[in-house]
Amino acid sequence: MEDAKRKSLEDKGWKVGTVSEFLDLTPEEAVVIEIKLALSRCLKERRQVAMTQAELANKLHSSQPRIAKAENGDASVSIELLMRAMLATGLTPHDIGQVIAQVN
Amino acid sequence: MEDAKRKSLEDKGWKVGTVSEFLDLTPEEAVVIEIKLALSRCLKERRQVAMTQAELANKLHSSQPRIAKAENGDASVSIELLMRAMLATGLTPHDIGQVIAQVN
DNA sequence: CAGAAATATATCAGATATGATATAAACAAC
DNA sequence: GTTGTTTATATCATATCTGATATATTTCTG
Numbered sequence: 001m002e003d004a005k006r007k008s009l010e011d012k013g014w015k016v017g018t019v020s021e022f023l024d025l026t027p028e029e030a031v032v033i034e035i036k037l038a039l040s041r042c043l044k045e046r047r048q049v050a051m052t053q054a055e056l057a058n059k060l061h062s063s064q065p066r067i068a069k070a071e072n073g074d075a076s077v078s079i080e081l082l083m084r085a086m087l088a089t090g091l092t093p094h095d096i097g098q099v100i101a102q103v104n
Numbered sequence: 105m106e107d108a109k110r111k112s113l114e115d116k117g118w119k120v121g122t123v124s125e126f127l128d129l130t131p132e133e134a135v136v137i138e139i140k141l142a143l144s145r146c147l148k149e150r151r152q153v154a155m156t157q158a159e160l161a162n163k164l165h166s167s168q169p170r171i172a173k174a175e176n177g178d179a180s181v182s183i184e185l186l187m188r189a190m191l192a193t194g195l196t197p198h199d200i201g202q203v204i205a206q207v208n
Numbered sequence: 209c210a211g212a213a214a215t216a217t218a219t220c221a222g223a224t225a226t227g228a229t230a231t232a233a234a235c236a237a238c
Numbered sequence: 239g240t241t242g243t244t245t246a247t248a249t250c251a252t253a254t255c256t257g258a259t260a261t262a263t264t265t266c267t268g
Binding site: 052053054064065067068069071072078 | 213214215216217218225
């Protein structure tokens with residue numbers, strides 16, 4: 001993993017800091033991070049053309065700051081919240097499946 | 105929703121009990137439940153031909169009881185754990201994407 | 209530039225998910 | 239039917255995720 005990418009992940013709260021910590025990640029955990037980031041990017045792209053973060057938060061019974069975290073790939077956001085958000089912007093399970101299928 | 109299906113979900117811990125509670129579910133929440141159940145079914149099918157629950161649990165640094173819950177669609181299991189488990193059985197992001205894309 | 213609107217960051221108490229453990233039930237093979 | 243293997247259920251302390259709130263920063267518009 002390149003330094004710049006690791007730095008970016010660390011800023012978002014991902015525990016991939018040191019090399020040894022990075023090696024502690026199972027392959028599955030690494031893939032899940034990639035999936036989360038892919039969903040996050042897709043959500044941001046779609047939400048921006050559809051509504052404000054506050055509007056989306058209302059639909060979800062969530063809060064604007066949480067949407068911001070979701071769109072920025074924050075580690076505290078679950079795949080479930082990412083999916084609920086994507087669906088609330090009008091994306092479908094098919095769309096979500098396509099995004100995940102393209103990871104790696 | 106038919107009675108039999110609602111009963112099955114209730115047994116697994118899903119809060120879809122009464123009609124009014126069911127109506128409280130946002131459409132996105134309902135779809136997410138379907139996605140979880142689809143992932144759960146796929147995991148069970150794949151794991152059964154590949155290894156025991158205990159072996160999978162070891163690969164994941166998890167426990168056999170948690171794998172049992174994952175395979176039986178228990179509400180306490182996150183999408184993230186379902187995905188990590190699927191990946192550990194040898195399934196790929198592409199496989200996972202296909203399962204989700206077929207929901208609904 | 210000034211004010212408004214949108215987005216980002218920080219903090220936190222409560223809710224949900226977690227692996228561990230114990231143990232029960234189901235299922236084989238003998 | 240007894241023994242060994244696998245899967246299911248129950249409980250629990252800890253860790254993680256949650257929406258809410260306050261507030262800072264960026265971006266838009268006039």
